[in-house]
Amino acid sequence: MSRLPPLPWLQAFETAARTLSFTAAGQELGVTQAAISQRVRLLEDRLGQKLFVRHPRSLGLTPAGQAWLPCLQDAFTRLAEGTDEVFGSAGEAPVTLRTTPVIQQNWLALRLPAFQRACPDITLRLISALWPDDFGPEGADLEIRYGRGDWPGMEAVSLGDDAMLPVCAPSLAATIRAPADLAGHTLLHAVGFAVGWPSWLERFGPAGLEARCAALTCDSQVMTLALAARSAGVALTHRRLAEGRDDLVAPLALALPTAERFWLVRPARGEARPDADRLWEWLVASLADKVD
Numbered sequence: 001m002s003r004l005p006p007l008p009w010l011q012a013f014e015t016a017a018r019t020l021s022f023t024a025a026g027q028e029l030g031v032t033q034a035a036i037s038q039r040v041r042l043l044e045d046r047l048g049q050k051l052f053v054r055h056p057r058s059l060g061l062t063p064a065g066q067a068w069l070p071c072l073q074d075a076f077t078r079l080a081e082g083t084d085e086v087f088g089s090a091g092e093a094p095v096t097l098r099t100t101p102v103i104q105q106n107w108l109a110l111r112l113p114a115f116q117r118a119c120p121d122i123t124l125r126l127i128s129a130l131w132p133d134d135f136g137p138e139g140a141d142l143e144i145r146y147g148r149g150d151w152p153g154m155e156a157v158s159l160g161d162d163a164m165l166p167v168c169a170p171s172l173a174a175t176i177r178a179p180a181d182l183a184g185h186t187l188l189h190a191v192g193f194a195v196g197w198p199s200w201l202e203r204f205g206p207a208g209l210e211a212r213c214a215a216l217t218c219d220s221q222v223m224t225l226a227l228a229a230r231s232a233g234v235a236l237t238h239r240r241l242a243e244g245r246d247d248l249v250a251p252l253a254l255a256l257p258t259a260e261r262f263w264l265v266r267p268a269r270g271e272a273r274p275d276a277d278r279l280w281e282w283l284v285a286s287l288a289d290k291v292d
Contacts, residue, residue, distance in 0.1 A: 018069075051064060107262075129143075149263045157287070169247065176234070204256070224236075225248065
């Protein structure tokens with residue numbers, strides 16, 4: 001990057017080369033003709049070659065200027081396309097929704113196709129967060145967070161009451177008919193949740209059951225569910241995250257309620273963008289209508 005001339009110099013050259021006029025280039029860029037001329041001279045000094053042939057009443061390109069112009073124009077085009085792809089074109093910035101990967105895969109993925117059919121004009125951008133510190137008002141229009149819904153300055157709508165229950169692959173489920181049958185299996189732990197295997201075993205399991213199980217700890221439910229689906233153990237997950245999956249079943253109808261749950265969240269103050277409002281309203285409606 002240190003070898004690149006300053007961007008205003010490059011813009012001055014590209015515009016003047018395209019229009020073959022310092023005056024027209026100045027009008028397009030909102031500066032004076034003298035400013036364009038100065039930037040071009042500085043650029044030529046930096047490159048060590050002349051880019052323009054200056055005639056009394058006209059302007060032409062040198063061979064070096066002619067050879068360099070397509071490369072520079074292609075670079076500007078790629079920069080503009082990349083900016084639009086990531087941030088959206090002017091006035092059409094995508095609606096950014098931030099949440100955990102497990103919610104993206106097991107809850108949003110069931111609903112977003114219907115939203116896209118209902119609102120094809122809205123562009124979405126999903127970004128992932130794993131830990132509480134990953135969340136915040138900056139960088140996202142909406143969030144789906146996990147907790148008690150008591151975040152200052154945020155409006156929160158509950159995705160519904162939830163409970164934790166064991167899930168595993170169908171082949172493994174056939175061997176588990178009571179909590180005692182978990183003995184000898186691997187319990188897949190996901191960190192960061194108030195209710196986990198210790199709480200579930202204390203409520204439903206016989207004494208000493210945890211000591212008779214192997215343990216594997218992951219930093220996200222995405223990994224515990226992926227391992228459980230491959231018969232690598234039994235995961236404890238939120239009931240709503242197991243819904244709609246063919247590769248996971250609940251071998252025991254023993255669900256432990258939790259005070260924590262998932263919430264749809266947005267800043268309570270400030271005017272939301274219309275497209276963000278439409279996504280918020282659609283997701284809230286989908287909770288009542290049970291849109292899948």
